[in-house]
Amino acid sequence: MTVSPPPLPANRRRIGSDGAGVIFSLSAYGLWGVLPLYFVLLAPSGPWEVVAWRVLLSLVFCALLLTVARGWGRFLAVLRSPRLALTMGVAGLLIYVNWQTFLAAALTEHVIEASLGYFINPIMTVLLAVLVLHERLRPLQWTAIGLALLAVVVIVVGYGAVPWYALILSISFGVYGLVKKKTGADVDAVSGLALETLWLVPVAAVQLAIVASTTGVTMGTAGPLHTVLLLSAGVVTAVPLLLFAAGARRVSLxxxxxxxxxxxxxxxxxxxxxxxxxxxxxxxxxxxxxWLALAVLTADQVRHARRPRPPVPLA
Known part of the structure; x- marks a missing residue:
């Protein structure tokens, strides 16, 4: 009787996957980090027009990807499922709110406040796990949530204004992540983004009509460079989301x-x-x-991840 060699340890099998996942994730977050500079370059286009173009051009880009990757079968399978199609509609509405809020913040000199929203987002995700998924939190996680709430109170009282951009960004993206988590096993990244933007096409069309009848559409009116940048909105929107989806599947939480x-x-x-x-x-x-709250939350996550797991009993 021949004996097959033992399988490679899990950590050796995942080295290449983890390395690629880190690169994909770094690329996604790096692109999201410099997005404010891109949106500032789109002036004189306003946030309502830019978001409309983001929706329409993202759908075009996703259609090209589905054609090249022969993914129309997967897309139609998702579309034929009422539950998945409606869930992607909810996800589209949430990401629309996130895009519109971020554009408004970037084009009205509130980039720092927008960054606060994404700093709070991990803590918001933990809070949603309690409120929606009824998960039990560890003491350090409760400490991080308390510190985040204290930070918002300090900013409101000291600065004299509620950080609405930050709160809307953290809540919308946190709930969006929760919705995507529930459908992650059933919907691939490209089909999901294509269906989300497809739901938003009527909203984008109405926005463009309103902009055209009021301030006027700026596409093609502010020079060749501005036109190229505005036409790139679909790629700029879709690529980080796809890189994030590719990275999240390959690395640990x-x-x-x-x-x-x-x-x-x-x-x-x-x-x-x-x-x-x-x-x-x-x-x-x-x-x-x-930042102190995030340090506490990160330390708790790292400590919990390193905790040895109980051995699995053999049959």
Whole structure:
């Protein structure tokens, strides 16, 4: 009787996959981090027009990807499932709110506040796990949530304004991630994004009609470079989402949790150092408390991930 060699350890089998996953995730968060600079270059286009073009051109880009990758069968299978189709509609509505809010923040000199929303997002995800999935939190996770709430209170009281952009961004993207998590095994990345944007086509068409009748559509009216940049909105929107989906499948949740801070850090640096947005003392104190909360949450995640798991009993 021949004896087959033992299988490779799990950590050796995943080295290549983990490396590719880290690269994909780094690329996604890096692109999201520098998006404010891209949107600033789109002036004089307003946020309503830009989001409309993002929806329409993302759908065109996804259609090209489905054609090249022969993915129309998977897309139609999702479309024929009422549950999945309606769930993607909910996801599309959430990502629309996120896009519109982020565009409004980037084009009205609120990039730092937008970065605060994505700093809070991991804590919002943990809070949603309690409220929606009824998960039990560990003490350090409750500490991180308490610190995040304290940070918002400090900013509201000290700065004199509610950080609406930050709150809407963190809530919309947190719930969007929850919806995508529930359908991740049934819907591939390209089909999901294509169906999300397909649901938003009527909204985008109405927005463009309103813009055309009020301020006027800027596509093709502000020079060749502006036209090329605006036509790239679909690629700029879809590529980070697809890179994120590819990376999330290859690395652990802890790794994704650590890498996701890259985007808000880049946005914060761009807002403060490049766009010269104000950072009074009250904001520094609020951000410092948020960063402390994230440090506590990250330490808890790393410690929990390293905890040895109980052995699986043999049959």
């Amino acid at each position: 802890t790794t994704v949790g650590l890498l996701q801070f890259i985007a808000p850090i880049l946005q914060f640096v761009i807002g403060a150092a490049v766009l010269h947005e104000p950072m009074p003392l009250e904001r520094w104190i609020g951000f410092a408390i948020v």
